[in-house]
Amino acid sequence: MDTSAYLRAVAEQTSTLADWVHGRDATTPVPTCPRWTLADLVDHVSATQRMVTMLVGERMTEPDGAFARYVPSPADSTEWRAWLTDGAAEAKRAFESVADDTPVWDPSGDAAGVPFWSRRLFGEICVHRADAAAALGMRYELEPEHAVAAIEDWLNTMTSRGYWENRPDFAGAMRGGGQTLHFHATDAPGEWLARREPDRVVLDHAHTKADVAVRGPAAELLLVLSRRRPLAEAPTLDLYGDRALLDHWLDHMDWVADG
Structure with missing residues (x-):
């Protein structure tokens, strides 16, 4: 997917999302983010x-200027639909005003802020x-191709030099x-091999034998990797190899602990 897509x-x-939360x-508690209410999520x-x-x-x-100008969402949930759709439209216009190589802060460390943030917003809304x-x-529901793209965002962000x-x-x-x-999606092209090295996690796109493998529909794989669904509640996924290694990986995806 490119930036516009x-x-x-x-x-x-x-x-x-705006239609779902309107009014x-x-x-309402958010069970997948236990510290959050629906208002926190919005x-x-x-x-x-x-x-x-x-x-x-x-x-x-530099990000400080953007962080300092945080504006809270409306307290009245009947205003959420317009608030959310207007915000997404503003984001789309902002990206239309720049090129992929326009200098923008990139927390991943790759100095490619526009592509990074377009992918990151996409992964965020999927999860x-x-x-x-x-x-x-x-x-x-999420189209398999979109689920693959969201997995790509999740894994690339978590294994980036900046995150490390x-x-x-x-x-x-x-x-x-x-x-x-x-990790292998079975309903759309998507395979990832994560290798834990002393100084980084290396992410490749390869079909090869690994210490542990998980394969199945891309949307289900996304929910498990992002800790939105326990593996035990994802019967369409198949697990091969070292379950303890996978559990360790998932246990430390603690980015999701705060959303």
Whole structure:
């Protein structure tokens, strides 16, 4: 997917989320993010999109200016639909105003902020729409190709140099001696091999034998990798190899502990 395709999908999925949450009880708990209510979820999605809109639209090479201008979501849930759809539309316009090589702060360390943030907004809405579905009892559906793209975002972000350097707890847990995990989507092209090295996690796209492998439909794989669904509740996924290695990996995907 390219930048424009990511932002079209962000707008579409945000519109679906907006319809789901419109007029709902703001105190509804979000079981996949146990510290959050529905209001927290809406605020997080909106704040992230608006922060990225500022970063990209104003060509910021440092994030502090965007973080300092946080605006909370409305307290009245009947205003959430317009708030969310307007925010996604503003983000789409911001990306349309720049090129992929426009200098924008890139927390991954790759100095490619525009492509990074377009992919990141897409991955965010895919996962947080699953949170809303869990909170509201809605059916979560995601096209296999979109689920593959969201997995790509999740794994690339978590294994990026910037994430490793800025999360010493994660780096300490993920250091290894070459242990390998293989993730394989079966309903759309998508395979990833994560290798735990002493100084980083190396991510490749390869079909090869690994210490542990998980394969199955891309949407189900996304929910398990993002800790939105326990493996025990994902019967369409097949597990081969070292279950303890997979459990260790998932246990330390603690990015999701705060959303």
